Amino acid sequence: MSFKNSFLFVVIASVLLFASCEDKKKVSEANKETVKEQLKDSVIPTEASEENIETKKNTYPEITQKNVVEFLTQYGKDNPETKVLLSTRFGDMTFQLFEDTPLHRANFIYLVKQEYFNETFFHRVVPNFIIQGGNSDLRSTPKKRAAIGKDYLLPAELQSGRKHRYGTISGAKEYRENPDKQTAPFEFFIFIGPETQTSTGHLNGNYTIFGQVIQGMDVLEKIASVKRDEGDWPLENIYLKAKVLE
Numbered sequence: 001m002s003f004k005n006s007f008l009f010v011v012i013a014s015v016l017l018f019a020s021c022e023d024k025k026k027v028s029e030a031n032k033e034t035v036k037e038q039l040k041d042s043v044i045p046t047e048a049s050e051e052n053i054e055t056k057k058n059t060y061p062e063i064t065q066k067n068v069v070e071f072l073t074q075y076g077k078d079n080p081e082t083k084v085l086l087s088t089r090f091g092d093m094t095f096q097l098f099e100d101t102p103l104h105r106a107n108f109i110y111l112v113k114q115e116y117f118n119e120t121f122f123h124r125v126v127p128n129f130i131i132q133g134g135n136s137d138l139r140s141t142p143k144k145r146a147a148i149g150k151d152y153l154l155p156a157e158l159q160s161g162r163k164h165r166y167g168t169i170s171g172a173k174e175y176r177e178n179p180d181k182q183t184a185p186f187e188f189f190i191f192i193g194p195e196t197q198t199s200t201g202h203l204n205g206n207y208t209i210f211g212q213v214i215q216g217m218d219v220l221e222k223i224a225s226v227k228r229d230e231g232d233w234p235l236e237n238i239y240l241k242a243k244v245l246e
Helices: 003-041 067-077 102-113 142-149 217-224
Strands: 083-086 089-099 123-127 130-135 168-173 181-193 209-215 241-244
Touching: 067 102, 083 102, 083 130, 089 102, 089 217, 102 181, 102 209, 102 241, 123 217, 209 217
Parallel strands: none
Antiparallel strands: 083 089, 083 241, 089 209, 123 130, 130 181, 168 181, 168 209
């Protein structure tokens, strides 16, 4: 074979080899993309990954101590619903809110519609006494509070003289310099204890009762039996999700 022919053969062989490598590279890259898509589709999101939690954009003005009564009075007129469904991994509960505590009812409905309670927890469980909800250790919770109004309190609504009994829903009370027994707006507790002077004596007349669990009492019992730490915080988070029924 002449030098010219030999050189031509080498050139042709090189071109074919390069083309073959390029085809393999394209096939390899295509396979990688396919694998990526398969992996992406197979990822199962966690129950409450903070990246998946979005704070609902609030189109209402911030609630303050100055406008709280005016705002909730008007909101209550525009949003008269009294039933809320609260969902947990243990099951669902239905809350009946009382119309004779109009500010507390309006506030709770407002928080539900603003999706505040979604991805908060039942963060305190005391068997034979209460389970308390509306807080969490997620960064999203203080962000939601700031968007709604982090500094307001609800005036006490104790005029009905209602007593704590199994399944009643009350507002958590702000303790610091609070002679008027105002309610901290973002947390609530459900009474699950016996109706004795020991368990209810310091609650009656001091905490506004604004609702009653009317369905899902078995869920209360399941939550009451969970394992918890020395601060009564459940060892496994009990996430909440709420929606207005009617």
